[in-house]
Amino acid sequence: MSKLEIHQIPVLNDNYLYLFKEPESGLVGIVDPAVAGPVLDKLDELGWTLTHIINTHHHMDHTGGNLELKEKTGCIVVGAKGDADRIPGIDIQLEDGDIFEFGSQKARVFEVPGHTRGHIAYWFEQSDALFCGDTLFALGCGRLFEGTPAEMWHSLNKFRKLPDSTKVYCAHEYTEANARFAVTVDPANKALRARYAEIRELRKKLIPTVPSTLGEEKSTNPFMRADDPGLQAALGLTGADPITVFAETRARKDSF
Template identity: 85%
Template sequence: MSTLEIHQIPVLHDNYLYLFKDPQSGNVGIVDPAVAEPVLEKLDELGWTLTHIINTHHHMDHTGANLELKEKTGCTIVGAEIDAARIPGIDIRVKDGDIYEFGAQKAHVFEVPGHTSGHIAYWFEESDALFCGDTLFALGCGRLFEGTPAQMWHSIGKFRNLPDQTKVYCAHEYTESNARFAVTVDPKNAALLSRFDEILEKRKHLIPTVPSTLGEEKATNPFMRADDPGLQAALGLSGADPVAVFAETRARKDSF
């Protein structure tokens, strides 16, 4: 099977949108369109016609262009059944465990509450692509605006079960800030220290650090490693419940 052709579109201060096409059907989707103009410009540049909007959650920097793009292209809007009332223009409602068929491509749908109560993610297995919105970032995770540490740890656990080669198409370029925090709570992690240097070099030249891979995140992202003895020891929480370790890590990041 052919895989998705994916284009990253930077918008606003630090958002990333993802425009993608299924070569077999010609379907074209945009993930979490904050604003319309850059999407329309990229579509024109590529000669593509938008058929779908794929939303991960309701925040305006993820749904702000839903209605304008739908009006201009007639596209179909896909979002969480559990949060349908907050997804502008929603047409197709998906839930945890669904397989959403995007042309010839199939996306596994995960409900991943924590950042928001109705957050979802889409894993296109054949394309090794995870569109995770604001649940997981490169070396970070989303703030807990509507969920609990237990919910977010459980949500991130769903990603830990996916293959290491999966690319993490998160929605923001927060990596440098996340890295500066990560080394304060996991200072003896050699893989993290090496990655930190690489990130600083990339950002010095304004090179995107996204997507990363789940393998990188499992090895270096403190929010994916709350059950790791090394991280627990560094936090003074050896043997603690991973939820408590996650909560402490998140609290420290919130005040970093």
């Protein structure tokens, strides 16, 4: 079975959109179109016809292009049932555990509140692809605008159960800033320090650091490791409940 053909489109200051095609059906989706213009340009370049918008959450830097793209292409808008009132143009409403069929590919839908109350993510197992919006970043996680530390920790734990090979197609190029913070709370993590060095070299050359893999995130992302004894010790929270550790890590990042 063919995997999704995925193209990364940088827009605005640090957003990434993901345009993908399912080869067998010819279906074409765009994840979280902040703006329409660059998407239309890329479609023209590839000779593709947009069939679906795949939204993870309602923020305008993820949905700002919905209505223009829908008007110009007639595409279908997919998003969270629990946030349908805030997703412009929504047609298909999905919940936790739903399977979204996209040609021969199937995405498992996860409700992952924390950043927003209605955030969802899409895991295309056959393509090793996780479109996680602003829930998980390379070496970070989203700010808790509408959720609690407990909700976000529970959401991230859903991702920890997925295969290490899964590529993390997050929505922003925040990795270098996230790495600068991560080494302050997990200074003894050799894998993290090595990854930070690699990230600095990539960004010097303006090369994207995204996608990462879940294996990398599980071993180096402090927000995925609140139950790790080393991180807990570095925070002075040895043996604490992981939610407490996560909340402390998030609070420190917010003021970093």
